[in-house]
Amino acid sequence: MGIAERKTREKQALRERILDAARRIVMRDGFAALSMRKIADAIEYSPATLYLHFESRDEIAHALCAEGYAQLLETFVPLAAIEDPRERLHALGRAYVAFGLAHPQTYRLIFMEDPSYTSATLTGNRSDDSGDAAFQIMIDALDALRDAGRLPLPSTASVVWAEALWSILHGIVALQLTCPVFPHAAPELLVDVAFGAWFAQAGTAAKRRGNGTAKSRARPATKADTNATKKAQAKPEGTRKAASQAKATPKPVSKADSGAASGPPAQASPAVPAIRRKAARA
Amino acid sequence: MGIAERKTREKQALRERILDAARRIVMRDGFAALSMRKIADAIEYSPATLYLHFESRDEIAHALCAEGYAQLLETFVPLAAIEDPRERLHALGRAYVAFGLAHPQTYRLIFMEDPSYTSATLTGNRSDDSGDAAFQIMIDALDALRDAGRLPLPSTASVVWAEALWSILHGIVALQLTCPVFPHAAPELLVDVAFGAWFAQAGTAAKRRGNGTAKSRARPATKADTNATKKAQAKPEGTRKAASQAKATPKPVSKADSGAASGPPAQASPAVPAIRRKAARA
DNA sequence: GTCTATATGAGGATAGAC
DNA sequence: GTCTATCCTCATATAGAC
Numbered sequence: 173m174g175i176a177e178r179k180t181r182e183k184q185a186l187r188e189r190i191l192d193a194a195r196r197i198v199m200r201d202g203f204a205a206l207s208m209r210k211i212a213d214a215i216e217y218s219p220a221t222l223y224l225h226f227e228s229r230d231e232i233a234h235a236l237c238a239e240g241y242a243q244l245l246e247t248f249v250p251l252a253a254i255e256d257p258r259e260r261l262h263a264l265g266r267a268y269v270a271f272g273l274a275h276p277q278t279y280r281l282i283f284m285e286d287p288s289y290t291s292a293t294l295t296g297n298r299s300d301d302s303g304d305a306a307f308q309i310m311i312d313a314l315d316a317l318r319d320a321g322r323l324p325l326p327s328t329a330s331v332v333w334a335e336a337l338w339s340i341l342h343g344i345v346a347l348q349l350t351c352p353v354f355p356h357a358a359p360e361l362l363v364d365v366a367f368g369a370w371f372a373q374a375g376t377a378a379k380r381r382g383n384g385t386a387k388s389r390a391r392p393a394t395k396a397d398t399n400a401t402k403k404a405q406a407k408p409e410g411t412r413k414a415a416s417q418a419k420a421t422p423k424p425v426s427k428a429d430s431g432a433a434s435g436p437p438a439q440a441s442p443a444v445p446a447i448r449r450k451a452a453r454a
Numbered sequence: 455m456g457i458a459e460r461k462t463r464e465k466q467a468l469r470e471r472i473l474d475a476a477r478r479i480v481m482r483d484g485f486a487a488l489s490m491r492k493i494a495d496a497i498e499y500s501p502a503t504l505y506l507h508f509e510s511r512d513e514i515a516h517a518l519c520a521e522g523y524a525q526l527l528e529t530f531v532p533l534a535a536i537e538d539p540r541e542r543l544h545a546l547g548r549a550y551v552a553f554g555l556a557h558p559q560t561y562r563l564i565f566m567e568d569p570s571y572t573s574a575t576l577t578g579n580r581s582d583d584s585g586d587a588a589f590q591i592m593i594d595a596l597d598a599l600r601d602a603g604r605l606p607l608p609s610t611a612s613v614v615w616a617e618a619l620w621s622i623l624h625g626i627v628a629l630q631l632t633c634p635v636f637p638h639a640a641p642e643l644l645v646d647v648a649f650g651a652w653f654a655q656a657g658t659a660a661k662r663r664g665n666g667t668a669k670s671r672a673r674p675a676t677k678a679d680t681n682a683t684k685k686a687q688a689k690p691e692g693t694r695k696a697a698s699q700a701k702a703t704p705k706p707v708s709k710a711d712s713g714a715a716s717g718p719p720a721q722a723s724p725a726v727p728a729i730r731r732k733a734a735r736a
Numbered sequence: 737g738t739c740t741a742t743a744t745g746a747g748g749a750t751a752g753a754c
Numbered sequence: 755g756t757c758t759a760t761c762c763t764c765a766t767a768t769a770g771a772c
Contacts, residue, residue, distance in 0.1 A: 290633035332639045343625025351572035357614045365618045370651045
């Protein structure tokens with residue numbers, strides 16, 4: 173049966189190559205620029221071949237989502253070991269935002285592109301039973317905080333609080349990715365401010381229980397999670413630039429070059445009239 | 455000069471018709487489904503005519519953004535008169551979220567679709583000098599809260615706080631619009647929880663200064679802003695359904711029928727291979 | 737399994753006739 | 755001002771040869 177196995181292996185390998193190419197395209201140019209043709213070009217196969225491995229472009233997108241989400245989870249796992257639940261939550265928040273900023277295109281794909289992608293990623297993820305692992309980590313931390321008597325929280329409310337926390341994290345990332353021009357405080361600072369305000373009364377680590385103003389927490393913000401998200405930041409995603417200056421600089425992203433994923437640029441040169449977009453059936 | 459005036463009027467009228475049609479399409483099927491051809495069909499003109507009034511599809515999108523943002527501002531204005539700054543902030547937050555849920559497609563277009571749209575809407579809005587009026591209203595409320603000594607906030611921090619608040623509001627709306635399937639607390643509840651947590655120490659109106667748990671604030675949440683956003687909710691935006699059952703029901707939206715704007719459905723029937731998407735130039 | 741070639745359909749934008 | 759006709763680009767997906 174060695175032959176069959178080799179064939180299976182080869183098939184798997186090609187599948188991986190497809191996903192690799194797709195991931196590269198998405199990371200460089202954004203999901204909108206992902207097309208079967210481009211993937212085929214990249215791996216030097218014909219477009220038709222892709223359909224032997226994936227049913228559709230959507231299926232590839234789903235696979236990419238699953239990958240990205242797994243990557244996010246990886247950055248969460250070590251943080252879940254932080255003892256102090258307040259610090260744990262804070263670290264998770266910073267890591268979440270850092271992930272979103274380091275992988276803007278992946279984050280967009282998972283959480284901002286299409287409801288079906290998000291749903292599929294969060295619900296039908298892996299062999300896990302319950303829906304969302306990352307989410308559960310946050311709930312656990314809140315429960316721990318409550319059990320320690322540091323947060324007057326009904327047992328049913330931790331889920332709601334976790335959702336509220338998730339909302340602000342997502343809001344920070346999404347806002348940063350979608351409208352980077354707007355005069356905006358550093359996302360890391362926003363996380364700190366938010367957590368400072370939320371858990372002021374749950375003060376624990378002797379930090380001043382003021383409401384986390386700019387100066388008090390601005391500076392050490394991004395220090396802590398640098399290690400945690402180092403792997404993540406090793407593969408930053410850039411923005412599709414004019415393809416001339418977009419050289420995929422291997423430097424760690426600094427939010428400026430990655431977050432501003434420009435969609436169809438308003439300055440589309442009339443000479444190049446090619447702007448496509450997702451459309452509904454008429 | 456009556457002739458010239460009439461012509462100007464007629465030109466303006468057609469411009470309005472174009473925008474009306476575009477708005478209808480966006481509200482019903484989402485921005486992705488907006489095409490020059492469809493607009494032209496809707497107003498019974500040729501596609502070429504559109505280009506006499508708008509330079510490109512993007513320009514139409516920008517116009518729609520400006521309209522939508524103005525609409526959002528309208529719902530804010532009366533709330534800015536609320537005396538108690540805490541209540542004012544809370545009301546603004548509820549109104550913001552209510553707007554997003556009542557006009558999912560418009561909200562998407564302004565804040566979630568394309569950075570250039572968001573930027574253009576927020577910065578180059580109207581004859582105003584400063585960038586963002588809605589944002590300023592929030593800052594003012596925070597300043598008032600601080601000036602009343604109810605929030606120990608440095609004068610420079612109110613901007614940051616406003617951005618953090620905006621982030622959570624955006625996060626709540628965006629999350630609701632993008633992944634509605636995820637077991638999620640009611641958005642209004644999330645707003646209340648968040649504001650309760652944020653301004654627990656700024657307690658004012660004799661409300662219990664607990665951290666706004668589920669039961670304490672769940673029920674009266676959406677009551678207050680119903681009037682404020684009545685106009686808004688009078689024109690709900692539905693989701694592009696299979697176009698068969700999508701009858702544009704003129705009932706006030708209840709978040710269920712509007713938020714779940716599904717993009718390219720995974721169950722795209724093979725017989726109808728028309729799924730387009732925005733793409734970058736190669 | 738893989739490819740070439742092609743069917744099918746949609747879109748933005750423009751030239752040039754009326 | 756408006757339309758017809760058209761260009762060009764892009765996509766998904768399949769048929770049928772190798």
